Amino acid sequence: MKTYKRILSHALLFLTLIIVLWSTLILGAMIPNESLQSNFIRSAEVYKEKEPYTFNSGEKLNSIADNYADSILLNIAWNMGSGTSPIVSTLNTRYYDGEALGENIGLYKTVTENAEPNTDYTRYWHGTSGIVRAFHLFTDVNGIRIIGLVCLLVLVLVTVVTLTDHGHIDIAAFLLISLAAVHIWNVRLSMEYQSVFIVTFLLCPLFLILERKSDNYLTLLCVASGTLVAFFDFLTTETITLLLPLILVIAVRTKENRLSSLKVTLLLLLKCALCWGAAYIGTFLIKWTAASVAMGENAFSLALSSVGERIGGAVDTQVKPTSLFSSIAANLTVLTGGTERVDIGRIALVFIPLALVLFSVWYLLRTKKPNRSASVSLLLLTLPVFARYLILNNHSYIHEFFTYRALVSPILAILLLVWFNIELPGTRKDKRK
Numbered sequence: 001m002k003t004y005k006r007i008l009s010h011a012l013l014f015l016t017l018i019i020v021l022w023s024t025l026i027l028g029a030m031i032p033n034e035s036l037q038s039n040f041i042r043s044a045e046v047y048k049e050k051e052p053y054t055f056n057s058g059e060k061l062n063s064i065a066d067n068y069a070d071s072i073l074l075n076i077a078w079n080m081g082s083g084t085s086p087i088v089s090t091l092n093t094r095y096y097d098g099e100a101l102g103e104n105i106g107l108y109k110t111v112t113e114n115a116e117p118n119t120d121y122t123r124y125w126h127g128t129s130g131i132v133r134a135f136h137l138f139t140d141v142n143g144i145r146i147i148g149l150v151c152l153l154v155l156v157l158v159t160v161v162t163l164t165d166h167g168h169i170d171i172a173a174f175l176l177i178s179l180a181a182v183h184i185w186n187v188r189l190s191m192e193y194q195s196v197f198i199v200t201f202l203l204c205p206l207f208l209i210l211e212r213k214s215d216n217y218l219t220l221l222c223v224a225s226g227t228l229v230a231f232f233d234f235l236t237t238e239t240i241t242l243l244l245p246l247i248l249v250i251a252v253r254t255k256e257n258r259l260s261s262l263k264v265t266l267l268l269l270l271k272c273a274l275c276w277g278a279a280y281i282g283t284f285l286i287k288w289t290a291a292s293v294a295m296g297e298n299a300f301s302l303a304l305s306s307v308g309e310r311i312g313g314a315v316d317t318q319v320k321p322t323s324l325f326s327s328i329a330a331n332l333t334v335l336t337g338g339t340e341r342v343d344i345g346r347i348a349l350v351f352i353p354l355a356l357v358l359f360s361v362w363y364l365l366r367t368k369k370p371n372r373s374a375s376v377s378l379l380l381l382t383l384p385v386f387a388r389y390l391i392l393n394n395h396s397y398i399h400e401f402f403t404y405r406a407l408v409s410p411i412l413a414i415l416l417l418v419w420f421n422i423e424l425p426g427t428r429k430d431k432r433k
Contacts, residue, residue, distance in 0.1 A: 006216060006219075009220065010219065010220060010223050010275060013220055013223050013224065014223050014227055014279050014282060017223075017224060017227045017228070018227065018231075018283065018286055021125075021127060021227070021228075021231045022090065024127075024130050024131075025080075025090045025125070025126075025127060025129065025130040026086045026087055026090055026130075027086075027130065028077075028080065028129060028130025028131065028132075028133040028134055029080040029081055029083070029086035029089050029090050029129075029130065029133070030081075030086045031081060031133050031134065031137065032081065033078065033081040033082060035137060036078075036081070036133060036136040036137060037111065039136040039137070039138070039139060039140045040074070040078055040111045040136055040140075041111055041112060042140040042141075043074055043107075043111075043136070043140040043141040043142075044074070044107045044108040044110075044111045044112065045108070046140065046141050046142065047067050047070065047071050047074075047104040047107060047108070047141075048104060048105065048107075048108045050067045050104055051067065051104075052066075052067055052068035052071075052102065052103065052104065053065065053066060053067065053068060053401075054067060056186070056189060058339070059339040060337050060338070060339055061333070061334045061338060061339065061341075061400065061401045062182075062183050062186060062334050062335070062337060062401065062404065063183075063186060063189070064189070064401040064402075065189035065190055066189070066190040066192055066193065066401075066402065067104060067190075068103055068104070069190060069192040069234070070141065070190050070191050070192060071103045071104045071106070071107040072095055072103055072107075072121065073126065073128060073129065073132065073191060073192060074107055074132065074141065075095035075096060075103070075106060075107045075110050075117075076093050076094070076095050076121060076126050076129050077126075077128075077129035077130075077132045077133050077136075078107075078110055078111055079093075079094060079095055079096075079110065079117050080093070080129055080130075080133065081133065082114075087294070088294045090129075090130075091122065091287070091290050091291040091294040091295070092122060092291060092294055092295050093120075093121050093122050093124070093126050093129075093291075094117035094118070094119060094120055094121060094122075095107075095110070095117050095119055095121060096109065096110045096115040096116060096117050096118055096119070097118060097119045099118075120302060122287070122288070122291045122295070122299050122302060122303070123284075123287075123288070123299075123302060123303035124234045124287075125230065125231045125232070125283065125284075125287050126234070127195075127231035127232040128191065128192070128195050128232055132144060132191070135147065141191065144191055145188055145189075145190070145191055145194070146188070148187075148188075148191060148194040148195075148198065149185075149187065149188040149194065151198055152184075152187065152194060152197050152198050152201060155198060155201035155202055155204075155205075156176075156179065156184075156201050158201070158205050159172075159175070159201055159204040159205050159208070159248075160172045160175065160176065162204075162205045162208045162209065163175070163208065163248070163252070166208075166252065166256075168251070168252060168255060170255075170419065171248065171251045171252065171255070171416070174412055174415045174416055174419065175248070175412060177411075177415065178408045178409075178411040178412040178415065179408060181335070181407070181408065181411050182335065182404065182405040182407055182408045182411070183405075184197070184405075184408075187405075190402075192234060192236065192402075193236060193402055193405075195232040195233055195236075196229055196232070196233045196236050196237050196238060196240065196241060197237070197240070197405075199225070199228045199229050199232060199233070199241050200225075200240050200241045200244050200245070202228075203221060203224065203225055203228075203241065203245055204244060204245050204248060206221055207221055207245035207246075207248065207249055208245075208248060208249065208252060211249045211252070211253070215268055215271075218246075218249065218268065218272055219271050219272055219275045220275075221245070222242060222272040222273075222275040222276040222279070223275045223276070223278075223279045224279075225241045225242055225245070225276055225279070226241070226242070226275065226276035226277065226278070226279030226280035226282075226283070227279045227280070227282075227283050228241070229241040229280065230279070230280045230281075230283035230284055231283055235392070235395060235399075235403075236399075236402050236403065236405070237402070237403060237405045237406040237408075238280070238406075239384050239385050239388055239406050239409065240405075240406055240408060240409050241276075242272070242273065242276045242384075243381050243384060243385070243409035243413075244408065244409055244412065246269060246272060246381060247378065247381050247409060247412050247413050247416065250265070250374060250377050250378060250381070250416075251374075251378075251416050251420075254371055254373075254374040254420055255420075259371070259373050259374055259377075260373065261373055262372055262373040262376055262377070265373050265377050266376070266377065266380070269377060269380065269381070273384075284303070287299075288300050288303050311391060311392060311393060311394065311395075319341070319397070319398050320394070320397075321393055321394060321397040324390060324393060325390070326342060326393070326397050327389040327390065327392075327393045327394075327396035327397040327400070328386055328389050328390070328396075329342045329344060329347065330342050330396070330397050330400040330404075331389060331396060331400050331403055331404040331406075331407060332347045332351070332404075332407075333346060333347060333400070334400045334401055334404040335404050335407055336349075336350040336351075341397075341400065358414070358418050361418060361422060362418050362421060362422055365422035365423060365424065365425070366421060366422055366423075367421055367422060367423045370420075370421045371420055371421070374417075374420050375417060375420070375421060378413045378414075378416055378417045378420075379413070379417060381409065381410075381413050382409070382410035382413045382414060384409075385406045385407060385409055385410050386410070388406065389403070
């Protein structure tokens with residue numbers, strides 16, 4: 001009976017979130033375009049003269065602003081208010097691609113000339129569109145990006161305060177180091193970069209607070225996490241919404257001597273992953289099913305063909321991975337500040353010394369009784385990011401300039417893995433069993 005009730009509570013949470021999130025999208029679509037037009041024109045003018053991708057720190061790939069993605073988002077958001085039915089327009093998500101002139105001009109012509117949408121984009125929910133429309137009542141894209149960055153920084157601060165209030169300044173410091181490593185400040189460059197980090201740090205304090213009450217809250221939060229990221233994100237760094245909160249939970253429990261045995265801990269992580277994955281996939285399935293009904297055609301075939309391209313198809317004839325591991329090398333190159341798509345020499349120059357330093361610290365200060373449960377758990381939590389790069393090989397290679405930020409999770413996990421297996425001279429640490 002307890003199992004049945006737990007399954008029911010998770011299913012109810014999932015359905016409730018879908019209803020609430022979809023309702024916000026519908027409410028956003030109900031705002032008259034006339035009330036938004038002046039600010040939408042200002043936003044369109046921001047991108048009108050820009051290239052699809054622009055650099056903001058020399059030629060470093062980690063400084064690219066994705067004007068292309070933002071133009072499409074704004075285009076979809078505008079067209080949501082152009083349909084006769086807000087419900088249908090939130091499902092039949094389309095935009096005008098500008099044809100030979102490109103998406104940035106397409107946005108301008110959509111807003112100023114009411115150009116008819118000609119490109120299907122129903123595979124995602126585009127949940128940010130409702131928020132974008134609401135914000136355009138009083139600001140343009142520049143204001144929205146600033147608001148998004150401020151919200152993210154506030155949520156990161158709340159997470160840090162939650163950790164430090166329980167005496168975990170070290171974990172908070174490692175978290176900030178990890179965020180700095182992936183240049184978190186550069187999410188200000190694009191609206192589409194921000195949503196997944198905002199979702200993550202909206203949930204991190206909840207994970208840290210509720211994990212003290214029951215593991216059941218963790219699986220419920222993973223359902224919420226999978227649902228939210230599927231609704232708001234478009235395949236940027238979706239894994240961090242699962243991995244970062246769980247890494248923090250493992251770290252806190254390890255320091256407070258509350259981490260269960262390896263078997264119990266791994267079972268909990270598996271349950272969390274299954275809940276997150278089921279909610280993530282389920283959110284997309286509901287979108288594709290509802291879109292098929294609204295459009296009168298099979299939205300599944302369009303979505304699945306796109307998935308095939310991102311795994312191994314010809315997404316771009318000029319930029320193609322040369323091997324299965326090209327995506328991993330590309331993302332590590334961006335992490336190190338590279339200016340080329342893949343720079344093996346740069347990767348070696350940065351990561352070999354770092355690996356030697358971490359190994360030396362562990363070797364010289366290693367504890368006699370390592371925490372096996374924490375070590376194995378943290379090591380396993382580094383793997384999904386690299387598995388994602390391998391599975392979505394094309395996507396992770398072509399879009400390395402934003403997918404690399406998912407490395408924040410393995411960076412944090414590795415730092416904590418070393419930290420929990422050393423003992424500083426003259427101290428007696430209470431963070432291990």
